[in-house]
Amino acid sequence: MIAANALERAAEVVAERLGLAFPAARRRDLTRGLRAAARDGGFDGPQAFVEALLRPDSGDACLGLLADHLTVGETYFHREQAGLQALRDTILPELVAARRARGRELRLWSAGCCTGEEPYSIAMVLREAVPDLDQWRVTLLATDLSATFLERAAAGVYGSWSFRSVPPEVRRRWFTPTPDRRHAVSPVVRGMVTFARHNLVEGRPRVVADGQAMDVIFCCNVLMYFTPEQAARVVGELHSSLAERGWLVVSPVEAATDLFVALARVPVPGGTLFRRTGAASPTAGPPATAAPPARPRTRPP
Secondary structure (H helix, E strand, O other): OOOOHHHHHHHHHHHHHHHHHOHHHHHHHHHHHHHHHHHHHOOOOHHHHHHOOOOOOOOHHHHHHHHHHHOOOOOOOOOOOOHHHHHHHHHHHHHHHHHHHOOEEEEEEEEEOOOHHHHHHHHHHHHHHHOOOHHHHEEEEEEEEEEEHHHHHHEEEEEEEHOOOHHEEEEHHHHHEOOOOEEEEHHHOOOEEEEEEEHHHOOOHHHHHHHEEEEEEEEEOOOEEHHHHHHHHHHHHHHHEEEEEEEEEEEEHHHHOOOOOOOEEEEEEEEEEEEEEOOOOOOOOOOOOOOOOOOOOOOOO
16 A cells, blocks of 8 residues: 555655656556555565655666656557658758758667657658668667666567557568567668657756757647646757757647747648757756656557
8 A cells, every 4th residue: 555645745756756647537647656666676565665666865866766667668660650640741841951962961860769669650751751861870869768778778679569550561562570470670770860868857868958959849749738837847858959940840739839939830741740940059958867757658569
């Protein structure tokens, strides 16, 4: 059992440090995550884990352990098809034309990448849309809060659940069957993605804070799990992370909110993109030092 006041305080810490909202209607999800974290951490029950979470000397370690059990692992390849199609048909043609004469560099970020299906999908689109991609300097950063998810993402091996919206020709082109009847991402795609642990609530990743503003940011099905205050804060950081005229891609549900008033709305087939209209300021503010937001697990790979 977890004392009611301890559970309330744990919810406050999770909202403040991870951005995740666990109102009364979702307290069962939080309790389930606390129990799982307590079990994995070898604690004598969830109450002992919560007490450690609330202590300054052990709270950070407990928070990292808890994040793995609060994040939602529901994703698959080519999930946000409208966003990927817009990347192929709207964003890349303009970017590539503008950059061919000056630097041949592209910078993209998958924020809240979960187990890696989104950034690998982005990499496939880049490969298909830019024939001379090997002559470009491409940064494709993928970040998430969950160390467990990132380990699976870096391994790049997936089961059939991750392919439920992928045409067979895509699987044949970019994946290799494994002996256990799963599929491994092609090395040419896998090598394009850099995975890193990052907490969106704590600011921008260091590569951005060091001066590399992003041309395109995908942040899909992440903001919906945040408290309203933290969602607004994260959108502000994403805005600041974009290069001038950079693009932000979110899910249709998130695009329907009023979080993006500082960005220009750009209608595309099947959805809406957001675009920065002013100059970027990637050096403003300190770099983030900790890890990103989380989401409850659903189905194994």
